[in-house]
Amino acid sequence: MRRCFLLLVDGLRPDVAERALAAGELPELARMTATGGTTRAITVFPSTTSVAYLPFLTGSTPGRCNIPSIRWLDRRAYGGRWWAEREQVRSYCGYQAGRLDGDIAPEVRTIFQLVPESTAIFTMISRGLTPERDPSQRERWLWGALAHYAQWHQPSDETVSRYLLRAADGPWRFVFAQFPAVDGYTHQSHPEAPKVMRALRAVDGTVGRLRARLAERGELEDTLLILVSDHGAAPIVAHLDLPEWFRSHGVTTMSHPVIWERDPKAAVMVAGNCSAMVYARPNERRRERWPLERLRRPDAFGVAHDVVDELAREPAVAFVAGADGEGGVAVMAAAGEARLSARDGVISYRPLTADPLEVGGALSGTPEEWLARTWDGPYPDAAVNLLDQFRSHRSGDLIVVAREGYDFRRRFEVPEHRSGHGSLVRSHMQTPLWSNQPVPAGPVRTVDVFPAMLSWLGVPVPEGIDATGAWLPEPRRAQAGAPA
Numbered sequence: 001m002r003r004c005f006l007l008l009v010d011g012l013r014p015d016v017a018e019r020a021l022a023a024g025e026l027p028e029l030a031r032m033t034a035t036g037g038t039t040r041a042i043t044v045f046p047s048t049t050s051v052a053y054l055p056f057l058t059g060s061t062p063g064r065c066n067i068p069s070i071r072w073l074d075r076r077a078y079g080g081r082w083w084a085e086r087e088q089v090r091s092y093c094g095y096q097a098g099r100l101d102g103d104i105a106p107e108v109r110t111i112f113q114l115v116p117e118s119t120a121i122f123t124m125i126s127r128g129l130t131p132e133r134d135p136s137q138r139e140r141w142l143w144g145a146l147a148h149y150a151q152w153h154q155p156s157d158e159t160v161s162r163y164l165l166r167a168a169d170g171p172w173r174f175v176f177a178q179f180p181a182v183d184g185y186t187h188q189s190h191p192e193a194p195k196v197m198r199a200l201r202a203v204d205g206t207v208g209r210l211r212a213r214l215a216e217r218g219e220l221e222d223t224l225l226i227l228v229s230d231h232g233a234a235p236i237v238a239h240l241d242l243p244e245w246f247r248s249h250g251v252t253t254m255s256h257p258v259i260w261e262r263d264p265k266a267a268v269m270v271a272g273n274c275s276a277m278v279y280a281r282p283n284e285r286r287r288e289r290w291p292l293e294r295l296r297r298p299d300a301f302g303v304a305h306d307v308v309d310e311l312a313r314e315p316a317v318a319f320v321a322g323a324d325g326e327g328g329v330a331v332m333a334a335a336g337e338a339r340l341s342a343r344d345g346v347i348s349y350r351p352l353t354a355d356p357l358e359v360g361g362a363l364s365g366t367p368e369e370w371l372a373r374t375w376d377g378p379y380p381d382a383a384v385n386l387l388d389q390f391r392s393h394r395s396g397d398l399i400v401v402a403r404e405g406y407d408f409r410r411r412f413e414v415p416e417h418r419s420g421h422g423s424l425v426r427s428h429m430q431t432p433l434w435s436n437q438p439v440p441a442g443p444v445r446t447v448d449v450f451p452a453m454l455s456w457l458g459v460p461v462p463e464g465i466d467a468t469g470a471w472l473p474e475p476r477r478a479q480a481g482a483p484a
């Protein structure tokens, strides 16, 4: 029986993992990748937990899934009655976490729906799973809450390891396991802190036990093992509390966790915490998002000046993005503006007065060409991801992207985040893709892992997904170099 294990080490940076591998600190992962390989995969925007799981589990981007972020507001349905209409305002970080499955666009199918013999451990996306196939759900809630307040994450990973090894002995063809400790310890300190490395070495030990278990069962050759992460991270040197920033500029602003605000002129939804979506006039139902030009008018946010221009000039802000009114995206930084548009499968980027995406000039190309050109640049795959954000009617009028070293939240963050993610910068967007089967030579997207897993399992890959099939491990390769 052919099997697949997807091991997601939340928040693991590829460079950190590669250095540890090269230094011999990860002997089990070295053995695992000896028959396969290591490469890097570019995640989606916002580069944050749960949203960035979607590509692996659905083969689709946040825009197609209609889950543009971990917090959003439905501008078509929300009319300002904050209690009666609280269902139109979402935050998956609190009591609404369970709403994520139902919020995913109905036509999108998860791997759990496509592979009935699948199970998941510590997953935040569980559409298609029965309670018995999501056995650790209660412990995830318990350890998650405890880890948040006690800053104590290792017990969560130990629970995951226990369930994972149990799953290896079960009838499951697909097993998804999420290890939260690396992300938890990274937020407390930095992406290569001793506690982070200890958590990573513990994952290495778990991989060793998993491989031994599979070898005992005679299944190692027929099992696709993949180690990935949903996003990277970078140290935060300064916080710019974005809701407070709007308030200090005279804009009445609603934001989580207490969304009540009398007559707000802006809603600010922070993710990860290095990006945010801003909705103008959240109390007024609107079918369409306002273009950037409209947002720059003094009356948009109820004050007498151009708030968007001021925001783009903040040192914490890399750039902001809004609709251009012609079906494309306007990108604006302190230095000036550029336009993004997509037509017939070609994405065109046109600097008008500046090059905020730091591509080096005008660029037109397919999404594949964009990936090849920008995967190691300052903002990997940013054009593809910004256009994707505007596919969802739930995303904001304005997307605010932090410069590396800054985040957008201070007031309610206990404990304080010393590292963060959620932005489009390289340190947040690059992730490791390691496998016991050959990986592509060049970079791929995290979304490309989905068809790779399905084809390994012999399950037809659904139509209408965002994955390109850049990585399809051939069944015959399973036997390469292995005794028949």
Ligand SMILES: [Zn+2]
Binding pocket: 011, 049, 183, 184, 187, 272, 421
């Ligand atoms: Zn995180």
